[in-house]
Amino acid sequence: EAGVTQSPTHLIKTRGQQATLRCSPISGHTSVYWYQQALGLGLQFLLWYDEGEERNRGNFPPRFSGLQFPNYSSELNVNALELEDSALYLCASSPEVRSSYEQYFGPGTRLTVT
Amino acid sequence: SQQGEEDPQALSIQEGENATMNCSYKTSINNLQWYRQNSGRGLVHLILIRSNEREKHSGRLRVTLDTSKKSSSLLITASRAADTASYFCAPVSARQLTFGSGTQLTVLP
Numbered sequence: 433e434a435g436v437t438q439s440p441t442h443l444i445k446t447r448g449q450q451a452t453l454r455c456s457p458i459s460g461h462t463s464v465y466w467y468q469q470a471l472g473l474g475l476q477f478l479l480w481y482d483e484g485e486e487r488n489r490g491n492f493p494p495r496f497s498g499l500q501f502p503n504y505s506s507e508l509n510v511n512a513l514e515l516e517d518s519a520l521y522l523c524a525s526s527p528e529v530r531s532s533y534e535q536y537f538g539p540g541t542r543l544t545v546t
Numbered sequence: 547s548q549q550g551e552e553d554p555q556a557l558s559i560q561e562g563e564n565a566t567m568n569c570s571y572k573t574s575i576n577n578l579q580w581y582r583q584n585s586g587r588g589l590v591h592l593i594l595i596r597s598n599e600r601e602k603h604s605g606r607l608r609v610t611l612d613t614s615k616k617s618s619s620l621l622i623t624a625s626r627a628a629d630t631a632s633y634f635c636a637p638v639s640a641r642q643l644t645f646g647s648g649t650q651l652t653v654l655p
Contacts, residue, residue, distance in 0.1 A: 436588075463641075465643075467645070473647060474634065474645050474646050474647035474648055475589075475634070475645040477642070477644060477645075480641075480642065487641075488642065520586060522588055522589065524589075526641075533576070533577070533638050533641050533642075533643065534579060534591055534594055535579075535589075535591065535636075535643055536591065537581075537588035537589040537590070537591075538588050539587055539588045540586075540587065540588050542586070
């Protein structure tokens with residue numbers, strides 16, 4: 433069974449640009465979560481999508497947005513990039529409701545903003 | 547916030563020793579999960595303990611949960627150099643996991 437995949441592995445952007453990060457969940461998983469992990473820090477919850485809808489978002493400005501496609505893959509968009517957006521962005525997927533909500537993580541996308 | 551808080555922030559032990567990490571949280575939970583992260587990579591799920599369980603084992607891992615104290619501990623027995631990683635607890639409520647800053651475990655050969 434294929435795990436969660438993320439692309440690209442690395443992304444380098446300049447301040448003010450937009451970044452698009454992609455995530456494909458494990459087959460059969462309907463929920464996708466996005467986290468930001470700045471260097472040396474813990475994971476900060478960004479967004480949660482389930483069945484194509486945004487279920488919750490963390491304490492991040494509106495320039496962080498995303499969507500979930502009908503095949504449950506997801507995209508995270510970061511507009512007007514700032515230097516402090518440099519971080520490892522992790523995507524996780526989880527099976528449907530009534531599961532244990534165990535999350536399966538992808539390898540992450542390392543975003544560097546210069 | 548339901549964020550788990552791990553303690554200690556860093557732990558350094560010799561290979562073969564046991565490592566204990568603690569986690570505290572604030573409100574009621576469905577379950578609590580522990581994850582490991584090797585440097586700069588994605589997290590790997592280690593073990594899940596449900597709110598009605600007090601102790602759970604998986605290989606060299608032992609997790610305890612005390613809901614009255616809102617705390618959990620992760621014990622890694624007979625540690626190996628390959629156990630060097632960051633360990634995160636994640637209390638689960640309302641289908642969401644909330645991670646703390648983790649415990650950085652270093653196992654010296």
